[in-house]
Amino acid sequence: MIQTVLDIQAIRKDFPILNRKVNGKPLVYLDNAATSQTPQQVIDVIVDYYSNYNANIHRGVHTLSQQATDAYEQARIKIQKHFNIAKPYEVIFTSGTTHGINLVANGFSSILKKGDEILVSAMEHHSNIVPWQMLCERTGAILKVIPMNQDGELVMEEYSQLLSSKTKLVFCNHVSNALGTINPIKKIIEKAHGLGAAVLVDGAQASPHIKADLQELDVDFYTVSAHKMCGPTGVGMLYGKEEWLKKLPPYQGGGEMIAEVTFEKTTYADLPHKFEAGTPNICGGIAFGAALDYMNLIGFDAISQYENELLEYATEQLLTIDGLKIYGTAAKKTSVISFNIEGIHPYDIGSILDKLGVAVRTGHHCAQPIMDFFKIPGTVRASFSFYNTKEEIDVLVSGVKRAKAMLE
Template sequence: MTTQEKITFNVEEIRKQFPALHREVYGKPLIYFDNGATSQKPQIVIDTINRYYTSENANIHRGVHFLSQQATDAYEEARRIVQRFIHAQHEHEVIFTKGTTDGINLVASCFGELLTAGDEVIISGMEHHSNIVPWQMLCERKKLKLKVIPVLDNGELDLEAFEQLLSEATKLVAVTHISNTLGTINPVKWIIDKAHTAGAKVLIDGAQSIQHMPINVQELDCDFYVFSSHKVFGPTGTGVLYGKEAILNEMPPYQGGGDMIAKVTFEKTTYNELPFKFEAGTPHIIGGIATGTALHYLSSLDQEAIHGHETDLLNFTQERLLETEGVRIIGTAREKTSVVSFIVDGIHPFDIGTLLDKQGIAVRTGHHCTQPLMDRFGIPGTVRTSFAFYNTKAEVEVFLKALNRSIGMLR
């Protein structure tokens, strides 16, 4: 499908393509507002998975028989789809992983081997635990120093403080593109440029951005970009690490095993070329193929219309929530995507989430794997609504009525 052949965005028609959206929970129509955790899957992705295991299942890269060649071709075509979707220069810069967490750990392990005692890594105060803990482990192992960009009261990063943190010792900056808790869209291009001026490499956690906005890794000039398939309408257990060719070639491999080798003897092993150097063992084959299906499907839609629809949902929800007594939105950045986290005075988020669930509404409650961020705001957690392009204002209206009903029951 060419870039000109876009499907007109119609939310009701889109919803028909997602079977899970049409089920009931506790006798109520499901309203799924937990897309920040995982997205629902269109029928085309489900069909791809079913077809593969029904008639195409085989291992890849190793067999001369028809099924193996067919599976290999499909898997490598998916890699090319990813390359085009994120605008990587080379397809071998696309490494299939288990997900965002695995991609970050791969970089921490492999790029981390190039660092020495006294080097510094910078992250931000709004990072998911998966973009905190691997760097803590690396810093402890290699005797590095970890620095943290502070978060302002409105949920934006303190960029002046970031500039002060940069130094000749900074070797890597790892930041989220969009906060999974606050919805804040960080100015990652500016951050990348500043980090590069200081001589540092940059990893962007794209788990919450890949599904909401066009990504061009060459324009961003990031050194690494990671995301999970299940956040972008594909299957769980698979994801992508993009890395610049020169840096990936410099890094030692993450794991040893089949497919990542060129030649093995008991005296010495030489490693395979990219991307296989970082893809040891039999991969999640259908995970990669279905990721390609999901991204091909998403690219067929009008991205500007999707962005406008999700922005309308965000603004509508925030405006209506602020009309509710006792509600405080956590994260009021000037640039946000369709995530609204809030608390209600005197009521624990878990209690609200439980009552909403009984009314058929799926939201996330808790610290959202961002405990340091919760500590920054002095709260135990939030109620988080996170939207996808298949959500509607009508669903938001039902949610708001259910929220007010829940608040009334808990007071």
């Protein structure tokens, strides 16, 4: 195994929260798939905004407004460059991935008709299921599901058979939040485009681990949340190809998204403002850009390599525990391990781990259809980031062994 070139101890010093204790024990934070932690460099940007140039944007001629506007729009350009997006106005600031998905679903209400079909994968987060069900109720469109196998991989042969001239939209996550599976989205996009269907990819779980090239993927829509990649909560981005963003109607009405308003008629602003009604999370957008700067300084190749080391080590160590089963054994996956111990409820394991200072996620992870597929109530999910260590994994494994001994 090639050893990492990252200076992990130096990186850990950037994250103040990693120094705290939980229940009298050093924090071992392994719930990164839910939200990542925030480095001091990003916290400083947030403090600087509110300390020095807090003002509304795009509206004022005064200095603070202009400074805030410049910083916010510079963050949009950072996002554009990071994801290799052709034009900055194809970047729509949102409150997060769920907002982006609902924006697209709302827009397709005016495009779909009865009998049209939407395909979603079997391993979606609830926020990637419910908006499409609501859309089908409004339009009479039909929702179909791309199945998965016991390894937690999509059955691509079935996907090919589900596609037809009736397919108008395909939705798939880039990476499963519950299993860590990296889906073959390039093939999914190519096959959908072959029949004229648009594709929306949920990149929330991929973005902390994979630097997606959206022009190379040729995806129509792609969504991410800043808080998954060292940024703040409440902000994210939706990428949309210009031709699609022009077709979709605005998701919300209000200030900023208009060109001209009279009581007789309103005309909408150009992209991206057409989809950015109201005062946005200005500080969040600026901090999102700072988070991208931070992660790019470390380097996504180095991050991926190190996180794969953690994944391999954790998998190897956890499988030494009798009765432990890992769900999600795809050939390609990110640093997420979902597991159970036979005869023990995942919540009970998670509760004991918390007493030992270890933060993991338990339950169905807002992916109940996956749990139903495996006929389980949920899993314990340990998800690793580039600031985690093998020593922390040792603490996790020791804690799971202790929980098993107590609960059997």
